[in-house]
Amino acid sequence: MKALIWIFILIVFLPIIYLLYAGLNNSEFISADFRGITLTWLTNAISDPKFLNALGFTLLKFAVVGLLSCFLGLILGVSYINSSWWFRAVIICSLAVLFVVPPTAYCLNLLSIARSVGLDRGLFLTIIAQTTQALPAVAAFLLPTLKNINWNEFEAAVLLGAPSPLALWKFVVKKIVNHLLLAFSIGGYISLDDLVANVYLGGATGGTSITKLIWESMRSDINPAIAWYSLTLTIIGAIIIVQFARIGGGKTELRAVSHVRP
């Protein structure tokens, strides 16, 4: 029975291990037997302008979606803890709806609305859709954190003459800065992992993210460089794990993770 957990760990890690193998194997056929180690595919990936462009777009979206969802999550969280039950119910129901609605349906309807106001596919719409996808997870993560803040300390500091921004920094932001960073990472991760918004709303100006690049390569041109594209995403995802380890795995983290949807 003790070995069972290791079998599961091996199964869930197998794709990552295999990516490393495919990326290092000295064969242009990605499913081939082992023929020695090479870094050719890594150098090919790094020198590919398509990949570098996709990496740039992915990181840009990661940052923008992370920041936006974090900001909106904070706004929703602060108004949630200072509101009556019906306002809270509206916020919770809205977040639940955003989580339940399939991304394809959401993106198609968003595109209809955007077209009716003269907007077309592009980076802006992709970011809106990805922020919407990220918001339930980010808000669910930030809500318990904001609830646990002792606002009296902040209020007392302001009453005693401390400047509001300084008091806010010292008694609120400083205490939750790790949680904010993790919320930012979760928001960014959802943008990183998203394909639907990229495909339906990206258009010509929306840029190609690494996920979209992998998707397109998987359908047309499978080569070992894709393993490195995929490993790049894995490395970015590892940043989030580091954040988790820093603040400790608990119930609040679980709530956030359980809302992350690829």
Next chain:
Amino acid sequence: MIGHRAIFVTKVLSILTVLLLVAPFILGLVSLTKSVDVDWRGLLAAHSSALWNSYWYALLSALITCFLGLLCTLVLFVYYGNATRRKLALVCLIPFFASTAARLFSWVLLFSSFGAIGRFLHFLRILPQQESPLSLPITLIFALVTIYLPVAIFAFYSFGSTVPQSAEEAAAVLGANTFGINLRIRWRRLSWALAVVFFFTFISCHSAFMVPSVLGGSAGWFVSTSVDYLLNVALKRDAAVLLSNLDTLLVTSGVLVIVLGYYLVGRTKSNRSNT
């Protein structure tokens, strides 16, 4: 608390945010009510398999994920100490953040006829040479389960570890065996985790797009892939929008009925216990 003006501003911003973000969902429902002249029977007949696959495989994947996640967590609690348990739970979580596209790409390579698993299945004659493991429904379920299993284990661990150490010790002193202790003591917390994990996995699998597009053959004909087909191959945008909105209506009303039912049952129980 924060100043009244600041609270007012955040409330206004919240309302605007909610309205802006929920607008596409509302538009979808409104457009569904307006399309009365649509041949619903024809639409349902054409896409019934997509609707069925979306719900059936999502349900199967969610059930298997819950079962395996629970089993793994119980093994963690029974056979490992606190520190190791926490580390293992975090280790299990790592693949979840390793991008779905990356993991899917790897599964496609492994399960293709030239891949290690594909060749192994052919070698064992479990699968005929002419059939690709990629088109099997079990491959689709396997991929979906492995995508969500890490988060399920971590969720069960997080909920299960909230049980106080003293309660475990007391049960052990009273003669309960380790599996019994873990199941009985943690069941209340684990049942919450079970609901959360099931809901999360079901919704995520139901709206999955990447995985059913490449795995499962005809079983991967989900609503999302049908919508993609209608949009990009059949070029029937209206039908695609209608199908996706119909699916949204089904899934949201289903969730609403379950949540409402749960709330009413809870209320009735608490009323009974009060009287």
